[in-house]
Amino acid sequence: MPHPEDCQYCAKDRRLTEIMIEICTLQVSTLYLFREQTYRGRCIVALNVHQTELFSLDDETLRQFSKDVAKAAHAVQKAFKPGKINYAVYGDLVPHLHYHIVPKYMDGDCWGKPFEMNPSGKKILNDEEYGTIIRAIKKHLAA
Amino acid sequence: MPHPEDCQYCAKDRRLTEIMIEICTLQVSTLYLFREQTYRGRCIVALNVHQTELFSLDDETLRQFSKDVAKAAHAVQKAFKPGKINYAVYGDLVPHLHYHIVPKYMDGDCWGKPFEMNPSGKKILNDEEYGTIIRAIKKHLAA
Numbered sequence: 001m002p003h004p005e006d007c008q009y010c011a012k013d014r015r016l017t018e019i020m021i022e023i024c025t026l027q028v029s030t031l032y033l034f035r036e037q038t039y040r041g042r043c044i045v046a047l048n049v050h051q052t053e054l055f056s057l058d059d060e061t062l063r064q065f066s067k068d069v070a071k072a073a074h075a076v077q078k079a080f081k082p083g084k085i086n087y088a089v090y091g092d093l094v095p096h097l098h099y100h101i102v103p104k105y106m107d108g109d110c111w112g113k114p115f116e117m118n119p120s121g122k123k124i125l126n127d128e129e130y131g132t133i134i135r136a137i138k139k140h141l142a143a
Numbered sequence: 144m145p146h147p148e149d150c151q152y153c154a155k156d157r158r159l160t161e162i163m164i165e166i167c168t169l170q171v172s173t174l175y176l177f178r179e180q181t182y183r184g185r186c187i188v189a190l191n192v193h194q195t196e197l198f199s200l201d202d203e204t205l206r207q208f209s210k211d212v213a214k215a216a217h218a219v220q221k222a223f224k225p226g227k228i229n230y231a232v233y234g235d236l237v238p239h240l241h242y243h244i245v246p247k248y249m250d251g252d253c254w255g256k257p258f259e260m261n262p263s264g265k266k267i268l269n270d271e272e273y274g275t276i277i278r279a280i281k282k283h284l285a286a
Contacts, residue, residue, distance in 0.1 A: 053228055055217035059210070066209040067202070074198035084238060085196055088231040092247050093255045095227060104235050112236045114260050 009046045009096035020044055023134050024141065026068035028061055031141075033134055034100075038109050038119040041080040041133060043101040045069050052095035069099045075140035076103050079133075086115050152189045152239035163187055166277050167284065169211035171204055174284075176277055177243075181252050181262040184223040184276060186244040188212050195238035212242045218283035219246050222276075229258050 008015040020032035026045065034042040045068055051057055057065065073085045082103030089099050102115040110116060125133075151158040163175035169188065177185040188211055194200055200208065216228045225246030232242055245258040253259060268276075 053216065053220065054209070054213040054230065055220065057213070062209050062213060063206045066197070066205050070197040070200070070205060073196065077196065077198065084233075084235045086231070086233050086235070087197065088229070088233075088257070090227075090229050090231075090257055092227045092229070114231070114233055114257060117257050 004050060007050055007096050008094060009098060010050050021130055021134070023137060026071065028064040029068045031068075031072050031137075033130060033137070035124060035130070036119060036122055037125055037129075037133070038121070038123045039082075039102045039104060039115055040108075041076040041082070041103045041137065043072055043076060043137070044098050045072050045101060046096065046098035051097050052091065054089070054097070057097075065097070069101065071141065072137075073101050075137050075143075076101055078140040078143070079136040082108075083111065088115075090117075147193060150193055150239050151237060152241060153193050164273055164277070166280060169214065171207040172211045174211075174215050174280075176273060176280070178267060178273070179262060179265055180268055180272075180276070181264070181266045182225075182245045182247060182258055183251075184219040184225065184246045184280065186215055186219060186280070187241050188215050188244060189239065189241035194240050195234065197232070197240070200240075208240070212244070214284065215280075216244050218280050218286075219244055221283040221286070222279040225251075226254065231258075233260075 004010060020034050023031040023033055029045050029047050032044040034044055047065055054062060077085060080103055083106040084104045086102040086104055087099055089097060104111055147153060163177050166174040166176055172188050172190050175187040177187055190208055197205060220228060223246055226249040227247045229245040229247055230242055232240060247254055
């Protein structure tokens with residue numbers, strides 16, 4: 001499927017960069033840090049090609065995408081030691097396949113409930129703080 | 144990891160059967176129909192062994208589980224033609240790996256927003272209605 005111009009994950013324009021920061025590329029996807037950090041370490045793993053459903057992927061791409069998601073989640077787990085990772089593909093309005101990787105903490109927001117997509121008391125950090133989180137994730141991706 | 148007795152996905156006891164109905168087994172998982180059908184066709188794909196994170200699976204199990212999830216979602220897509228499938232692994236309190244497969248409809252509940260885990264205006268059907276939905280999913284699983 002061609003990259004449609006109106007898709008923010010294909011265009012990688014301000015619609016994307018305003019809400020996430022690229023960390024690195026993985027096998028078939030790109031890992032981003034979600035700027036809103038109510039859930040410390042929250043990331044997005046976006047497929048590099050424009051597909052909208054898991055069943056639209058060929059077997060090898062699905063295998064690699066699943067590995068990328070697991071690898072990213074594992075790095076977040078090792079870096080921040082949450083009680084559980086939540087994984088979600090929504091995309092009703094932005095259907096390009098992307099997983100939300102959301103670490104949940106037993107003493108943190110929404111433990112035992114679905115994470116909030118856009119928490120109202122937004123936790124936006126400064127560049128130095130984002131840098132610290134990104135370095136921690138990268139360190140554990142490489143390990 | 145052994146099947147802990149306090150896990151409803153391992154015990155398959157009333158805690159499970161009160162909220163879902165087994166449809167069939169897949170390669171490494173079991174497909175259930177979620178009794179609450181606000182999102183027509185909503186299912187759960189639960190891994191057959193007790194693991195709690197995607198990164199805890201060996202490569203082959205992760206590959207097969209991902210295929211099972213994609214296959215179930217595809218059957219739901221073909222049976223009910225939603226606008227988008229949502230996929231989510233939460234499990235803070237019930238950590239045994241299970242995907243919620245939630246078909247979303249453009250004119251339906253929560254389009255463009257995360258699905259409700261337990262909708263307040265619960266849509267509980269009768270056995271005949273569940274049977275109709277299960278047959279439609281099974282037909283497309285086999286296709």
